[in-house]
Every structure is written in structure tokens, then in C-alpha cells.
Amino acid sequence: MAPFHTAVNIKDNSSNGQHSHTGRIDPEWVVGAVPNGGYVLALLVQACVLHQAGTSHPDPIHVTAHYLRATAVSHFEIRVRNLRTGRGFTNLTADLYQQGVMIITTHQIFGVNASPPNYTNQTPGLTLAPPSSYARRIPLYTHPSTAVARPVRDVWGFQSYINIAPDPHILAKNAPDHPNRTHASTVGGDGLEWGAWFTFTDKDDKITNPALAFLVDIFTNLAGLLPPSERRGLGKSWFPTVVLSIEFKAPIPRSSSVHASRSVGLYSSGKFMNDGRHDAYVEVWTAPCNIGEGEEVAGWREKQVCLAIATQMAYIIPISVNLEKGRKNAAKL
Known part of the structure; x- marks a missing residue:
């Protein structure tokens, strides 16, 4: 039982060219x-x-995970294998085993997560960012200083370690x-949306690349956003992930007056x-401050x-x- 930074501690047991981590x-x-898929x-x-x-x-650049079986609250082994190292990227596989059975398999691409160097005038490092009108801006309407944290799902065992403040403008x-x-007569359609500010409550927690893998799995999905009239008969449910892919878009900024160390949007x-x-x-997205702290500043x-x-x-x-x-897994251990 631990805050996130402690819960992801693993031990390197590599030897004789076999790369293994346990925990x-x-x-x-x-x-x-069942363990949260993003946490695993x-x-x-x-x-x-x-x-x-x-x-x-x-630095992680891209990760794809296939969840073959449900994990259990138990010991695990992660086996890492180098597939290829090139000039720009290293391709790895990392698979999680419990009791000798593969539970999750991943393909991970590592490199340097930074703005690409401008090698020549013919091959500039192109990046879309403000003030370009083509750049995407943070999609949340509210500022975290005025956001109000709300209760999360009661089936989340880790709820005491997090605060989430949904954005009412997006939910509307x-x-x-x-x-x-x-x-x-509609062409296409925008589907359903959700947005919120998130803060780790433990002051020793920080936004890290492993934490991003957890954070991309913390949201209210389609079924939870539908009005009751559209989800008749849907009782209390579990939403297990089958495939999850992440692209790490930018390096995590240092904590500052404009970037909080344990909060994101x-x-x-x-x-x-x-x-x-x-x-x-x-x-x-990065956040300018933690939920309920700081103040809104122009720009x-x-x-x-x-x-x-x-x-x-x-x-x-x-x-x-x-x-x-969970009951069957516990009985096996």
C-alpha cells in the first residue's frame, strides 16, 4: 500500500545477458x-x-500494449529484450509474467524526446506550437486554481492518492x-468528450514517463458519459483495456511557476x-498549478x-x- 512513486518501484534482476525486473x-x-491497466x-x-x-x-517515444489476461495482486517478472538499436531509436519488447504465464506484452520505442535538431536548412526540425494558428492548444476551459475536485469511482482502490476536477464546460x-x-443529415459527429484536472495528492509524487502510462488510463469512457436513456440495463461495470498505445509527445518540464510537478490536464x-x-x-497536458492552488495568470x-x-x-x-x-487469482496464490 503506497503512493504512486513507491507503487512502481521494481528491482533489476538482470544477469548473464537476460534482462529481468521483478516486483x-x-x-x-x-x-x-483487478490491478488498473495503466498502473501495470x-x-x-x-x-x-x-x-x-x-x-x-x-526516453520512451511510443508504447503499444496488448493485455492478454487480467493481472493479479501478486509478484511479477518483466522480461525486456532489445530488438534493434538504430541511429534515432531503440526498439524493445517488454512482457509481464505472473506465475510463469505472459499476462501483458508490449513493444516500446525509445529515443530522445526533445525538439529535433535543425541539421540543415533542407531538413528543419518541424514542430507545431504556439503562436502558430495550426497548433493545438490545451482543451480545458477552466483553470486548476478554481477547479473543484469531485469524488471518483468507488471501485478505484487508489482514490486517496489522487484528486480529479472535471471540467463542466466539456461535460456540458x-x-x-x-x-x-x-x-x-449530420456529416460525421463529435462523439462524447471528457476533461479534468488531475493532481497526485502525495507531495513526493511527480509526473514522470511511467506516470503518463497510468494517466492515459484515467478518464470517464463512453459508457459513463452516456445519459441514462442511452444505457438502459447497464449496471455497475468494469472496462478492461484490450489494446493501449501511447505516443510521448514532449519532455516533461521542470517544476516552475507555469508547470506543476504533480498535476496534469x-x-x-x-x-x-x-x-x-x-x-x-x-x-x-501540463498544468500551471495543482487543483485549488495558485492563481490564473494571463497567457x-x-x-x-x-x-x-x-x-x-x-x-x-x-x-x-x-x-x-480477483477471487480466483487470490486463490491461486
Whole structure:
């Protein structure tokens, strides 16, 4: 039982050219009885960060994870293998095992997460950022100093370590009478959206690359955003991730008067659901301060940076299945 920075501590057991990291999944970082998928992915990213430390490619650039089975609150081993090291990137696989069975497999690309150098006038390092009118700005309407934290899902075992303040302006876009709703003559459609400020409550926690793997999995998905009239018969549910991909967009800034060290802005959207299988798109942004702290200063938006974007495919399953999996896993241990 620990705050996030302690819950992702793992031990390097590499020897004889075999790269292995071990640890135990913390019992609080669960949804129902099953470890949170983003938290477990953070362990896999942490293993590769340790593996790449001291190399010319120390930063995660892209991670794709396939969740083959539900993890258990138990010991684990992560096996890392180098596939190829080139000039710009190193490709790795990192797989998580419990009781000798592969539970999650990942492909991770490492490099240097920084603005690319301008090698020549013919090959400039092109980056879209303010003040360009083509650059995306932080999509949250509120400032974290005035945001109000709300209770999170009661099945989140880690709720005492986080604060989340949803953005009411974004949630209002999901109303049945909002112009975003579609009809017979609509071309496309904007789906449903969610946004919030997030703060780790433990003052020793920090936004790190492994933490980003957890943060892209903290949002309210399509099923939770639908009004009751559109989700008749849906009881208390579990939303297990099947595939999750993350692109790490920018280096994490140092803590300063314009960038908080343990807070981020989260934005997500989803458009499709087929028999419970649904999509999610997530952005993680820097935050100017923690929830309920600091004050709004003119121009704060222009200084915020998108740290990561992610997509995932997930399912809707009754929470009873989650609890039963937790019971069966505990019986095996």
C-alpha cells in the first residue's frame, strides 16, 4: 500500500545477458479486484526506462500494449529484450509474467524526446506550437486554481492518492440537446468528450514517463458519459483495456511557476461502441498549478504542453466478473 512513486518501484534482476525486473503489484492500485491497466503498464515502462538509462536513447517515444489476461495482486517478472538499436531509436519488447504465464506484452520505442535538431536548412526540425494558428492548444476551459475536485469511482482502490476536477464546460457538450448530437443529415459527429484536472495528492509524487502510462488510463469512457436513456440495463461495470498505445509527445518540464510537478490536464473523447467494445482517445497536458492552488495568470494556456496522446480499445464487462477474477487469482496464490 503506497503512493504512486513507491507503487512502481521494481528491482533489476538482470544477469548473464537476460534482462529481468521483478516486483509486486500494489494492492491499492486496483479497479475492483483487478490491478488498473495503466498502473501495470507504468511498471512495464519503468522497466524499459531502467533498461535504457545511460544509453543514447533514454526516453520512451511510443508504447503499444496488448493485455492478454487480467493481472493479479501478486509478484511479477518483466522480461525486456532489445530488438534493434538504430541511429534515432531503440526498439524493445517488454512482457509481464505472473506465475510463469505472459499476462501483458508490449513493444516500446525509445529515443530522445526533445525538439529535433535543425541539421540543415533542407531538413528543419518541424514542430507545431504556439503562436502558430495550426497548433493545438490545451482543451480545458477552466483553470486548476478554481477547479473543484469531485469524488471518483468507488471501485478505484487508489482514490486517496489522487484528486480529479472535471471540467463542466466539456461535460456540458454531452447533453442530449447539445449541437454535437447527430441526426439523419449530420456529416460525421463529435462523439462524447471528457476533461479534468488531475493532481497526485502525495507531495513526493511527480509526473514522470511511467506516470503518463497510468494517466492515459484515467478518464470517464463512453459508457459513463452516456445519459441514462442511452444505457438502459447497464449496471455497475468494469472496462478492461484490450489494446493501449501511447505516443510521448514532449519532455516533461521542470517544476516552475507555469508547470506543476504533480498535476496534469486530461482530455478524452470516444465515438464508437459496438456490443460493448469501444474506443478512447486521450491527451495529457501540463498544468500551471495543482487543483485549488495558485492563481490564473494571463497567457497561461500558451505555456502548456501536450505530454502524451493515447488510444485504446476496451470492453464493458459486469463488475461481478472483475471481482470473481480477483477471487480466483487470490486463490491461486
